[in-house]
Amino acid sequence: MTQPLILQQRQSIELLPASPFRFDATTHKPDHFPAADNEWQPGIRWQTMRWQGTPLGLRIENQGTVDEPRISLAIWSEGPLRQVFLDGLLDEIRYRHGLHLDLSEFNQRFQHDPQLGPLIERWRGMRPCNYNSLYEYLIFAIVLQNTIVRRSVDMMQVLFGRYGTLLSFDGKQLYCFWEPRTMLGTTEEDLRQLKVGYRAKSIRRVLDAFVNKEIDEVDLRSKGTEEQRRALLRLYGIGPASVGYILGDVFHQWDEMNHISPWEQKIYSKLFFDVDPEAAVPVAQLLSLFKERFLGYRMLAVHYVWEDLFWRRTHEHIPWLEKLIRR
DNA sequence: CATCAGGGCCCTG
């Protein structure tokens, strides 16, 4: 049994997101597979984070309302944290959570849209949210490829167990991601032993790209979408599907809508054309519909439709959807 | 028991 690293130091900070901000729908995405680096319950999310090499435990807690949002952030660490470290950390957390995102233009533009209007009414203040660094997100993207949800969860768990750090804070035990250099001594063969299959090669080569500084997350943030896309596609094992998610979630490209995978195609066909998911509408037709209706906010608009569906699924049986989700 | 596709991507021809 692995001994967890006990995080003893704790401090609290208040965060003020741009209004409107809907806490639960932002901090929990029911369509994401569960991972050992976080836990959620209504009003609270626990999340581990490695920042500048230091493992941290975070608890973000809702203390406000949609229109007067307030978040209490508690940070656990092994030892005391310096102010410069904290300042950088908070900037990063604000960025990753999209706390600064001003939704007013989006809300105004689509509030009377027959399909989006009611969803904005219901989910006003929701935004995409990503807690992970680009490197970490890439690992998720790789284990997600070409498999069923259960196996993705298992692969992630094995990787955390082998390379991650188990943290204990606030009564929780959660794994913290490793840094790329922690994996440096690992060969493709070592990774294959962990039953990630051919993904071993991708994991190893993405690691090299980070260690060799062929890609730099912070640097990429200030670049345009197409430059970001090219940089991501250069990574071995990362193709258009993964890049689409990354441009939206990691780089906040709210208009990104370039690629639709087969299972998404079926879901969009049902949601936007109300046809049998198996009689899927051609991807080109879906893309042009999104362009017509949502240009400028395609990713964000679809996010509302998508999340609404998966929230519904948490309390309602949706037979056609169940058939499309391979657990 | 065998076969096959899966919340992709690479490589080959």
Place this chain on the structure above:
DNA sequence: CAGGGCCCTGAT
């Protein structure tokens, strides 16, 4: 640009 192969798993 189409199509085979890839680790493994669960569905059929």
